[in-house]
Amino acid sequence: MSVKRAIVVGAGFAGATAARLLAEKGYEVAVLERRSAAGGGSNETLRPNGIVAQRYGPHIFHTKNEAVFRFLSRFCVWRPHEHRVLGSVRGALVPIPFNFRSIELLFPPAESEALKSALRRYYPADARAPVLALMTHESAMVKKLGEFVMEYVFLRYTAKQWGIPPNQVDRSVLDRVPVVMGYRDTYFDDPIQMMPWEGFNALFANMLRHPGIRLELALAERDGIRLDAEKGRVLWRGAPFDGPVIYTGNVDALLDCRFGRLPYRAVRFEFEDLPLDSYQPAAVVNYPNDWEFTRITEFKKITGQQAAGATCVLREYPTDSDRHEPCYPVENPANRALYDRYTREMRRYPNIVLCGRLAEYRYYNMDQAVASAMDKVAAID
Ligand SMILES: Cc1cc2nc3c(=O)[nH]c(=O)nc-3n(C[C@H](O)[C@H](O)[C@H](O)COP(=O)(O)OP(=O)(O)OC[C@H]3O[C@@H](n4cnc5c(N)ncnc54)[C@H](O)[C@@H]3O)c2cc1C
Numbered sequence: 615m616s617v618k619r620a621i622v623v624g625a626g627f628a629g630a631t632a633a634r635l636l637a638e639k640g641y642e643v644a645v646l647e648r649r650s651a652a653g654g655g656s657n658e659t660l661r662p663n664g665i666v667a668q669r670y671g672p673h674i675f676h677t678k679n680e681a682v683f684r685f686l687s688r689f690c691v692w693r694p695h696e697h698r699v700l701g702s703v704r705g706a707l708v709p710i711p712f713n714f715r716s717i718e719l720l721f722p723p724a725e726s727e728a729l730k731s732a733l734r735r736y737y738p739a740d741a742r743a744p745v746l747a748l749m750t751h752e753s754a755m756v757k758k759l760g761e762f763v764m765e766y767v768f769l770r771y772t773a774k775q776w777g778i779p780p781n782q783v784d785r786s787v788l789d790r791v792p793v794v795m796g797y798r799d800t801y802f803d804d805p806i807q808m809m810p811w812e813g814f815n816a817l818f819a820n821m822l823r824h825p826g827i828r829l830e831l832a833l834a835e836r837d838g839i840r841l842d843a844e845k846g847r848v849l850w851r852g853a854p855f856d857g858p859v860i861y862t863g864n865v866d867a868l869l870d871c872r873f874g875r876l877p878y879r880a881v882r883f884e885f886e887d888l889p890l891d892s893y894q895p896a897a898v899v900n901y902p903n904d905w906e907f908t909r910i911t912e913f914k915k916i917t918g919q920q921a922a923g924a925t926c927v928l929r930e931y932p933t934d935s936d937r938h939e940p941c942y943p944v945e946n947p948a949n950r951a952l953y954d955r956y957t958r959e960m961r962r963y964p965n966i967v968l969c970g971r972l973a974e975y976r977y978y979n980m981d982q983a984v985a986s987a988m989d990k991v992a993a994i995d
Contacts, residue, residue: 617642624862626654627980628970630821631987632860637826650832656814663887665926666919670939672911676804677981683806689820690810693918697801701900703766710900712763713794732756733795742792763793771902775932846962858994862970865956873955876975878940882931893927907931943975
């Protein structure tokens with residue numbers, strides 16, 4: 615029987631999931647990763663003071679997708695982790711999403727009571743209402759609160775994130791931003807919120823440990839796949855490769871950016887190691903209003919690492935510069951049309967499957983990247 619061979623480009627969640635599932639289908643899989651470690655956006659590094667930090671920003675696993683959770687549970691033991699975020703607003707650190715405690719911290723007692731009872735009149739306890747719905751509410755009080763939250767918490771944060779003036783933020787993108795009608799202060803509302811007990815690096819090592827998988831790290835550009843435009847074939851190391859290729863990198867780069875670059879908002883990450891037990895009262899503090907950074911993360915409060923007298927924090931500075939990590943696809947109709955142009959061109963290479971946040975040009979959470987890889991591999995014999 616001939617050996618079935620597959621290539622996976624990229625060893626983030628999408629690539630590692632695809633590689634594992636293809637190997638379990640009997641493929642010999644070469645995983646080609648240009649970085650020196652697997653894990654993509656969730657990769658961890660050890661700081662000089664012994665603190666584990668996530669190299670590309672805070673990553674917390676949360677999902678509604680039980681199939682994804684079951685799949686990843688084969689490769690790690692989980693630790694329940696409810697993520698909490700505070701926002702620096704008018705000199706106070708208030709829960710985000712904005713909740714009744716945030717109201718109490720920002721408004722005088724009588725006004726705060728009036729606001730809470732107005733909200734109780736219209737919403738069930740702990741409901742999450744979109745801030746835009748509050749802003750168009752029939753009650754003048756509810757409306758006023760909605761406008762305050764929009765202005766001081768979300769608009770400025772989003773403007774900083776995307777590098778545009780607040781009045782140019784498309785308000786419809788804020789439609790999903792909730793206000794919580796009670797004291798619940800968890801950031802995500804997914805039923806599954808976990809962190810891998812031994813970290814994401816260990817999860818990836820377990821997922822990629824399979825006799826059918828060969829992981830090639832720190833891959834030189836010349837050792838990656840090439841496209842033979844004339845014959846519509848993939849070339850790998852000088853020879854045609856006709857087996858399945860799961861590509862999780864930037865699709866524009868694969869086609870030499872011939873139609874122009876697909877724009878991303880990037881982030882400059884600035885780490886600071888500190889001789890402190892604790893730096894801030896929550897894992898993440900958002901800074902919508904002051905400073906150039908958008909948020910500060912303290913990793914110990916996400917990873918659960920116990921370390922006296924040592925901590926590490928990360929400040930995130932959004933930028934357009936392509937010298938930094940491409941983080942957020944700039945989703946608008948023009949960029950979607952550009953992406954579609956690339957995918958039309960990719961149809962000339964029928965054995966290439968585009969998968970994951972870069973190749974699909976979507977803001978995927980980790981669970982969605984895994985789900986996409988599961989779907990795509992299910993369609994391969
Ligand atoms: C700041 C930030 C915070 C986030 N926080 C969360 C969170 O809390 N929870 C959550 O669920 N999600 C979070 N995400 C999203 C998460 O990072 C993505 O869902 C996840 O990284 C998607 O996995 P992926 O495999 O598609 O892409 P990636 O993780 O980006 O992996 C792609 C891999 O492919 C490699 N690669 C690319 N091109 C090539 C090439 N040509 N050759 C070889 N290798 C290549 C890259 O080096 C990389 O290792 C966050 C994202 C950002 C930017």
